[in-house]
Structures are given as structure tokens and as C-alpha cells.
Amino acid sequence: MSHxxxxxxxxxxxxxxxxxxxxxxxxxxxxxxxxVAKAAGISRATxxxxxxxRDALVRALEALxxxxxxxxxxxARPDEGGAGDAVRRLVRExxxxxxxxxxxxxxxxxxxxxxxxEGWARIDARLAALFRRGQENGEFRxxxxxxxxxxxxYGLLASGAWAVSEGRVARNDFTHMIVELLLGGATRxxxx
Amino acid sequence: MSHxxxxxxxxxxxxxxxxxxxxxxxxxxxxxxxxVAKAAGISRATxxxxxxxRDALVRALEALxxxxxxxxxxxARPDEGGAGDAVRRLVRExxxxxxxxxxxxxxxxxxxxxxxxEGWARIDARLAALFRRGQENGEFRxxxxxxxxxxxxYGLLASGAWAVSEGRVARNDFTHMIVELLLGGATRxxxx
DNA sequence: CCGATATGAGACATCAATGTCTCATCTGCG
DNA sequence: CGCAGATGAGACATTGATGTCTCATATCGG
Numbered sequence: 001m002s003h004x005x006x007x008x009x010x011x012x013x014x015x016x017x018x019x020x021x022x023x024x025x026x027x028x029x030x031x032x033x034x035x036v037a038k039a040a041g042i043s044r045a046t047x048x049x050x051x052x053x054r055d056a057l058v059r060a061l062e063a064l065x066x067x068x069x070x071x072x073x074x075x076a077r078p079d080e081g082g083a084g085d086a087v088r089r090l091v092r093e094x095x096x097x098x099x100x101x102x103x104x105x106x107x108x109x110x111x112x113x114x115x116x117x118e119g120w121a122r123i124d125a126r127l128a129a130l131f132r133r134g135q136e137n138g139e140f141r142x143x144x145x146x147x148x149x150x151x152x153x154y155g156l157l158a159s160g161a162w163a164v165s166e167g168r169v170a171r172n173d174f175t176h177m178i179v180e181l182l183l184g185g186a187t188r189x190x191x192x
Numbered sequence: 193m194s195h196x197x198x199x200x201x202x203x204x205x206x207x208x209x210x211x212x213x214x215x216x217x218x219x220x221x222x223x224x225x226x227x228v229a230k231a232a233g234i235s236r237a238t239x240x241x242x243x244x245x246r247d248a249l250v251r252a253l254e255a256l257x258x259x260x261x262x263x264x265x266x267x268a269r270p271d272e273g274g275a276g277d278a279v280r281r282l283v284r285e286x287x288x289x290x291x292x293x294x295x296x297x298x299x300x301x302x303x304x305x306x307x308x309x310e311g312w313a314r315i316d317a318r319l320a321a322l323f324r325r326g327q328e329n330g331e332f333r334x335x336x337x338x339x340x341x342x343x344x345x346y347g348l349l350a351s352g353a354w355a356v357s358e359g360r361v362a363r364n365d366f367t368h369m370i371v372e373l374l375l376g377g378a379t380r381x382x383x384x
Numbered sequence: 385c386c387g388a389t390a391t392g393a394g395a396c397a398t399c400a401a402t403g404t405c406t407c408a409t410c411t412g413c414g
Numbered sequence: 415c416g417c418a419g420a421t422g423a424g425a426c427a428t429t430g431a432t433g434t435c436t437c438a439t440a441t442c443g444g
Binding site for chain 2: 028110138144152154159160163168169176177180182184188
Binding site: 044046049 | 390392394
């Protein structure tokens, strides 16, 4: 049954291609299919055998990013312990996907009109629920809506990934910078 | 001297075209030169008479955005009073340019390799100086670098403009959302 | 060794956006 | 009115990316 072998081998290679493409497009969002193929060490023809076209590739990257974000969300256990600590865990877990997130974040406006992957709605809902939980247990302020906090988190992740890739801030500071700004803000606390 | 009249009239029309293009590209960053021309109520030929090409148009929008940001920075008087209050004034003044800023923010990665407009360096420096002033007078925490706070401000402005244009948050909340998150963070203060 | 399958290389047509050009028309001014 | 400059409409070539195709080659399993 060559079908089974075919499927298996393709899946492995497909994943490798996908991750190469993610790494490249994170740095250069306008990279050509040819450049993507070269970056993955395959020919353009083979790239097309894996992904019908650029659109399909971006969609696959979107699915990958969604899967990684949901996995990060799972690992972060957003329903356990303090909401602030959960946010810290989440940012730490999602850091590796931030570059891809930033790429898709700007690519999304290209999908206007077309339907969005419903995975984003799931993630948005889980993030908003985390912020809402923090509000309800008194940890977070209530004048900033969960929806806005969710959008702001995306924006800070994208900014952080961009600033790191540009060398303007150190990669090791990524989590700290984002978490501290998102949770504590720039104002110095009297207590600490 | 038709040259004088010519220069004057072109300047007026050019500004109108520029603002139409900004309004359109803010909503649809991939708009065609044809769409930009239609949005400005002129023909594609006339658009090309004003701006040599798409690149020149984006550069002109960049210059416009820089001018508006610097004007906002001037009006906000970042060197007067508390740094926190100065940031509030700044965000309020820069709000109208946030959409254009978001467009150029994602367009910038297209300019990789090519030299950046030095205006951004001026603005970056003024913003970083404001945050540094806040750190030095004890208002702001010192573990978040002025460079990161500057990047984060850009990111929040872009996220805010995007969220507003998508209808996910109310336009009237724009300034409050960004300022409060940037300065105070999501955590509820004991004092208030 | 043989055959099936995947791959690489490259030719080729397509397509969309762009930049350039011409020409008819309009407008304002003398 | 008559002219110069600006405009609109549209044709045209160019360019870059894309998608499709063919064929020779490499690889792997039987």
C-alpha cells in the first residue's frame, strides 16, 4: 500500500517545509515561492506538490500557528491559579510562535472579505476568558475590556517579535518585557 | 508666471490625494494605484503625475505621517509636567495618525535593506527621551527600557487602530485604552 | 536488477499591477 | 475667441510572481 507510505513521508517533509517557510516569512514577509522553496532546500515544483499555491501555504501556516497557540494555551493552564500568573505562563509558552503570529497578523488584512479560520475565534475566546477571570476575581482592572486586552496582547507579541528580530531589544527580555508591560504598565508601583 | 500657480495648485491637490490615499490604504493596505486614484476622484494618469509610482506614494505618506507625528509631539509638550501626563497628551494628539502609522508599520518591513527615513529616528529619540525622563524622575519603572516602551507604544497604537477599524472596540475608547494599558497595565492598583 | 514514486530543473502560459504613452477634452486666462 | 496647461480615458509594453507542464534523474523497496 504505497498510499500509507506516501501519506507518512509527505507529512514529515511537509512539516519541515512548513517550519522553514515560517522561519523565512517571519523575517521577510514578501518572500517568493521560489525563495521559500530554496529556504526549505527543495525545488519550486516540489513546494507546489505540497502546497497548491502561496495562499494554501499561508493557510497552512495559519493552521500551524493556531495549533501552536492552542498548545501554548493548554500548557499555560489559563484556568489555574492567579490570572496574572497564568498570563505570565502563557506569554512564556507562546513566545516561540510570536514571530509567526506577527507575520500572520499583518497578512490577515489580506484576507479581508474571505472567512477567517475559526481557530482564531477559539483562541480569542480563551484569552478573553482569562482576562475576564482576572477581572472577576479582582486581579485585573475592569475599565479595560477583555477584548481590548486580547488585541493588545497580540499587538505586544508582534511588536516584541519585531523589535527582537531588528535587534532593538534582547531576545532574553522578550517574555519579561511583554508580561510586565501588559500586566504592570510603565508606571512605577509605590509598593515595589 | 504659470509656474507659481502650477506649484500652488499642485500642492493643494497633492495634499488631497495624499489624504485620500491615506484613508484608503489605512483600510486596505493592498489597494491598487487604480483604486487609490478612484478614491481620490482622479484618473490613474493624474495620480502618476503627482507621484511617480507606488513607491513614491508610500514615501510621501511616510513623510506625511512623520510630519503629523512630530506635530503631535510638539503639541503634546513632552518635556513639560509629569511624564505620565505627557504620554496621555501625546496619545491623544497622535490618535488621528494611528491608522496611517499602522499601515506604514507593516509596510516598513518591505523597505528592508533600503534606508529608512531619518524622521523615524527623530521621533523614536523624542519618545525614548520622554520615557527616559519618566524613569529618571521616578515616575516610570526602570526595568522596561525606553526603547521597548517606544516600540510597545507603536504596537499598541497599531493594534488600537486595527481593533477600532474592525469594530472590536469603540473609537471613543482609543486614547483611554492605550494610555491606561501602557502606563498602568492590566493589574488592578491597590490604591484605586 | 526493476519498477514505481518522488524530485529537480526548466520551459511555458497566465495574470495582475505597474509605468508609459497618446490623444481628445476641459478649464481658466488673456 | 484662442491658447496653454491640466485632466481623463484608454491603449500598450513591461515586469514579477505564479501555476502548470514535461522530462530526466535519483531513490527506495521488492
